[in-house]
Amino acid sequence: MNSIINNNINxxxxxxxxxxxxxxxxxxxALATPVKEADRLTKGEANELILQVKDDLNIEEETFDFExxxxxxxxxxxxxxxxxxxxxxxxxxxxxxKKVEELNNKHLSRLINASDFLIENHNTAYYRLHLK
Numbered sequence: 001m002n003s004i005i006n007n008n009i010n011x012x013x014x015x016x017x018x019x020x021x022x023x024x025x026x027x028x029x030a031l032a033t034p035v036k037e038a039d040r041l042t043k044g045e046a047n048e049l050i051l052q053v054k055d056d057l058n059i060e061e062e063t064f065d066f067e068x069x070x071x072x073x074x075x076x077x078x079x080x081x082x083x084x085x086x087x088x089x090x091x092x093x094x095x096x097x098k099k100v101e102e103l104n105n106k107h108l109s110r111l112i113n114a115s116d117f118l119i120e121n122h123n124t125a126y127y128r129l130h131l132k
Contacts, residue, residue, distance in 0.1 A: 041114045042132045050084075050093045052107040057095055081124040082108070084115055092129060 041049070053059070078096035080103070086092055093111065097103055115127035 040130055040132050041111075046092065046111070046114075046129060046131055049107045049111050053093060053095060053105060053111065056105050056107060057097075057102055059095055079123070082112070082127065083124060084111060084127045084129050086129055086131065 078098050079100060080097045082093070082095045082097065083091060084093040084095075095108060102108075111129065112127060115129040118126040118128055120126070
């Protein structure tokens with residue numbers, strides 16, 4: 001008798017967890033919205049923001065996977081790398097973030113908010129920027 005009650009409780013627990021998971025999935029799908037037309041950037045605005053981000057974060061055109069100081073010691077890897085592509089899969093911006101504070105850059109935040117998140121893999125976040 002005791003095993004029947006325990007079995008029923010386990011079934012109820014599993015169904016409850018499944019129901020919660022389904023509700024989270026449905027709410028995520030319902031609340032996820034694409035970038036609104038009013039929030040999209042023009043090509044000129046995007047280029048201006050990209051130049052500003054490169055200036056603020058001291059990003060050179062050519063980035064290397066490993067950086068060394070003048071003594072030959074390897075510098076720390078970026079905390080995160082953000083790559084933003086356009087509709088034609090052309091890389092617009094590759095921003096290696098070396099400090100967490102750099103993620104709060106207002107120009108970078110505006111670019112990210114105007115972009116669609118694609119995927120994050122090995123501390124690299126990929127975005128697609130749809131221009132007007």
